Amino acid sequence: MLTRTKDEEKTLKVVGTRPVRPDGEPKVTGLAQYGADFSLPGMLWAKILRSPHAHARIRAIDASRALALPGVKAVITGADFMEQPFEYVGPERVAVNYWHMTRNIMAREKALYEGHAVAAVAAVSPAVAAAALKLIDVDYEVLPHVIDVDAAMAPDAPLLFEDMITRGVEPAPTRPSNVSKQIDFRLGDADAAFAAADEVVEMSFKTAPVHQGYIEPHACLARIGADGQGELWSASQGHFVVRAYTAKLLGMEIGNLLVHPAEIGGGFGGKTVIYVEPVAAMLSRKTGHPVKIMMSREDVFRATGPTSGASMTVRIGVKKDGRIVAARGVFRFQAGAFPGSPVMNACMCAFAPYDIANVHTTGYDVVCNRPKAAAYRAPGSPISAFAVESVLDVLAGKIGMDPLALRLKNAARTGTQTAYGPKHAHDGYAETVEALMKHPAYKLPLGRNQGRGVASGYWFNGGGESAATVHINEDGSVVIATGSMDIGGSRASMAMMAAETLGVPYEKVRSTVADTGSVGYNHVTGGSRVTYATGIAVVDACRKIIDDLRGRAAQIWDVNPSGVVWEEGHARPASAEVGDFAPLSLKAIAAKRAVTGGPIVAEAAVNAGGMAPGFATQFCDVEVDPETGAVKILRFVAAQDVGRAIHPSYVEGQIQGAVAQGIGWALNEEYIYDKNGRLSNAGFLDYRIPVASDLPSFDVVMVAVPNPNHPFGVKGVGEVGIVPPMAAIANAIQQATGTRMTELPMSPPRLLAALDSAEGA
Amino acid sequence: MSDIRFETPATAEAAVALLAGATGTAKLLAGGTDLLIQMRGGMVEPALLVSVKNIAEMNMIATHAGEFRIGASMSCMALIENADFVAAWPGVIDAVKLIGSVQVKGRASVGGNVCNASPAADSVPALIAAGARAVIAGPDGRRELAVEQLGIGPGRNALARGEIVTSFILPRRPARSGDAYLRFTPRTEMDIAVVGVGVNITLDERGVCCAARVGLGAVAERALLVPEAAAALVGTAVDDAALARLAGAASAACRPIDDKRGTKAFRIKVAGVLARRAAEIAKQRALEAS
């Protein structure tokens, strides 16, 4: 394994500049191919029949009328998929249970939410497939359902799984419930420590599930041959993971499935899991034809993962001087129809920005009749932060302390003990708070009905497995292949890090995302890990290439390789003793490729550690219309520790996008269910993500505390920006109106009702 | 699975004949921005679509002695681009500008917005306030109907089988008069009115309101003409006291439901608020017009 040089402040030529991304032109000309853009000869179109009921036993499915329709080639149900063992595989936080996964792909004994897939049709055209769905007869026994998390935890709640015993409780409960798991993290003795506090505030909060809202619906094209080998074109955040899941559910060897990475039209965590891929593959296996599936927007809302809604209670105690002495958090998360909410993250991140000696967090993972929750940008952290950062704002008011000063006083730093175990190994949080304290807009006066709110956020950031291959072509140009899906410019950052390492111009380097047969395993593009982990793999591969090039230059000069150094894209003699040779360029060495040993290629694979967490602190100014409850965002200032920005424009873009999503989460986004447990706003008209005219321009403050464990100081930047906005806006609304909102979204009807009741009171 | 017959008649009478004579579900296709969504969702499965885009009178705007005749299927964008109409009926334009995105307004028509009879349709309260009349062609010839009488319930209109709205007539704009439309939506654009209010007032030489019409949307099973609200303004200088009475009357006229877009209480209160604000804008426009 190559040793990583510490980030000495050398002058960087490429890193930190803003070149055009290598994959840019096809994306502005319409030529880039996304999940729905692939076709093959003889291709069939598939559509999925979905449950109209929130909770129902499936007594029987009769597809005979559908199969009789001309043009229908096959119908499949859950029975077509092999059974999977019931076991939680892998790490507790993200355990996979294939017994659950195969049932989420296609219902078996029961439909557990409206939109749950129950059958699928492959036909010669989308219209025929749609007509066939109407001819599939499903005999349902409708069961009582439960949507709300508190209702699902009630003793008399309808059970989704009659045999579910809560995990993580000693001794194990005897009665089944909808609580899949309970987890606790303890540091010191919180309960006792509250006694020492001068002020204690306890409040309860609720948040609504929100959808990732990527604009591209899930889509894929599958071809499974009679020889048992198959190909899949899929838009996902990780085609290696799509391959592993799909192969497992179809009982294939992983090596028999080749997955091509389609361009992905947004994911934000929601495309780290699979929905349509095994269905298309099974239909292809059954028909012998390629099969294409495109979800409708309604399917996306009804059947793919939003993040959890939650019910929370948070209690924090402070001294008069602002020191936090104790914190307690109870977080109840909707998992949706199958276990696996991000509640554990919520517990771990809730108080992570702060140095608190006594902390106790408890989390509950609760199933209910909604689509299974999927990851969404810093999963779990924004939800617990809404509660924690709101309570901190109340405490700051009670002790008359500036909310930023309160946070700075308690800021976690290197060496601070976290409640979930290890000590912080990186700074960066305090710097984001200080950046806002220094920000000119923080002191600007506010007008009538206006308020300013502050909040912070924490996210782990990821590392993990990545592989990269670097080729030097005979003309000296460079090609990089990685297996990390490019969601927002990572091809550019990979090319920039390679160009910087090799000492060649950015334009000489082409960066590609390779299929599962052409490059080593790469874990998903998620957890803000790609520029960090895959970046390290790319730099490692480039360093191997440099060693190879030095060796080839040594052959050309007929000297010892140790006498050759690599500087600014050229091989040079290490000293005069080596000899008087003119520097050899990459191009010159590449021209001697054959005689110096053949193809110039290097691979590197890493399981990267040493990643630094993401810290963000933000403030926003809002204006509330006291007669309608409408909230206008006047200003939003977002400070974030970015380590070092490889391509600053794309780092700014990540932060701007995260803030916009947070604003939607805070003000308007929610799942609205009717009394039958049916989603009544399954579309972009009534599921209101922000539009361009809703938002101001944001002020992004990039704080740079480089991570010494990355050759260029990178820290993950993709996620933490979505953690603070909900609390920041709630705190601003409180200052503007004197009313404290504790439930999301803070939509006009809800805010106006709160304002009027406050008036009445 | 049978395909849909598609016709593009050149006259309103031919369209009426097709619709009246059809067996099975027959639908008029103007902008299509509601119909295509209903067809996609399987709520409507027509056997016949009659496109009226080739019918000249339904796709043009004409003016005669200060009276405007708007083709029922001309696109909202075409109407917004008509400088004379924008100058005469800024309140109607306020509403038409809110009928969806630029893309949707490139297809959607005022006729469709009215005839789909959504209680939340933006153009309807403004047209009601404007005193607009619909020109209807049918098997028994032509007739006119006040816009407030066209909608009778959610998705239900007063047209008989085979009848179509060919155009809307807006009366000559008196001196010292102005109109305005305001709606409430959670987003600034791309949204459906939770409450919509159209106000049209005329002032006399002394600045006293001598005529007023108020239309309310999204607060009942159909858009409403609210004479009580208008009465609160007539005879006043549209001062704070009158505006407060207007707000009270507007709120009192609401009979809303709770739904995914808003609560009863919210709609009732905001109807009054927006009526007051719209009247202030209409008054300002009336003063500028004099």
Add this chain to the structure above:
Amino acid sequence: MAKHHVTTTINGNPVEYLCETRQTLLEVLRDELDMTGTKEGCGTGDCGACSVTLDGRLVCSCLVLGVEAAGKAVGTIEGMAEGGGLHVLQRKFLEHAALQCGICTPGFLVAARSLLEANPDPSEEEVRYWLAGNLCRCTGYQKIIEAVLDAAREMREA
């Protein structure tokens, strides 16, 4: 079932195709003509990813029937780059990093071009309102707005 034989013009070229009445222009472009640059984000006119121009007017192709294109002129993203070079808007989107995933980009470009044809010197607010019918979940819109304003500036000076 009998299909309609439609003769139309797409990006200046004469085109003929067969379609059913129920097929939208979006479906015809993508599924019959392999012009997949026009994207489906919702199918209900709420996201703008399928924006095209019809006789010069900006529309959602998911809200137009394929048969309605007969005798009209359709403009799609595939027709935006002139000759060998990119349209100014396309270049500015790249320079300003105005796309992350890129799925909404074709719709934004088609909508922005029609804005600048109608209003060569829009304010930021005018750009934000004109583009309100195009959803983007990645960027928070800021770099898109900056790219459009910068393109408008360059096109005015040209």
Add this chain to the structure above:
Amino acid sequence: MPPAQPARVVLTTGFSQRHTGGVKEFSVEPGTLRGVIKAMDARFPGLGDILEEETTVAIDGEIHEVVYSQPIRPGCEVFFLPKIESG
């Protein structure tokens, strides 16, 4: 030469309740992470696989994936925590 100062292995409460009878702290020979895992597996047969598959390790707070070759310095804290992953 005196024996090297041992390294300190720490587990979360939940993890220790499930796998080590509630004991949260152990001291082991420094060297590499492979050695640490072998030592833990020797005390609790089967624990080695679980540590490899289900945890991320924080060495003096610095988060690392579980990789055998990871050096473990004398006196450092080796904290096994649930694997970090996400959206």
